[in-house]
Amino acid sequence: MIAITIEEENINSKINDCFGKSEYFIIIDSKNKNYKFFRNPGSEEVNFSGIEAAKFLINKGVKTVFSNNFGIKVKKIFDRNKVQLVLLSDRFTHLSTIPSIKEILQNSSEHTPN
């Protein structure tokens, strides 16, 4: 399962720049070909937003996270849980521009993974 940090709760959203400060996540289940949006549970926190968010995604079974930036505390948690981090190239500004998930976003509707 893949999580991506985004600004709005829709499939045309912009990618958010920083993992912990992201407002929303989209979690994409590439096996069952569905996706769901989640509010970042740490977005209200000042200092530990990234940690809250990382734990949340790990609990959801996410194995790969796409963002533009990750903090050191978040990196440590993800390393411990063997989660892959992806720093998106700046040519990918919107969710809909990412090639590996395009098909899933176009062909399925929102659905709870698992």
Add this chain to the structure above:
Amino acid sequence: MVRPIKIRKLYLPHPTITFSPINSNVAEKKKVTLLSEEYHALRLIDYELLNHSQAAKVMGISRPTITRIYEKARKKLATALIEIRELEVKEGNTTLHGSWYKCKVCGSEFNIPDPDLFQELCPVCNSSELYKL
């Protein structure tokens, strides 16, 4: 004999980028060069708000060393802002911690935390044309 420089550890790849003022003619001015360890020190101390001891630990160097690197970084940043010069980020005496790859096709960077769990493919565009960072 001088002591050899201890390689500084980075936990994320640093961008190779040049910052340039958009409404000023900087063509004739010399660029300010920020080294990757200085860029990383700014990130850990001013962006992630770690104290110098914590940042030193992350980069695998001593507290006085990180303080020196950080001072240099701030001086260079201020020079670029005040003298209105371009600021480029260049590779310094650093090594990247963990196995990181860059995709030749889309330019995204990613790590492979466990070779048994992840394939050597770009998670963004599925390309297998990668190089190790």
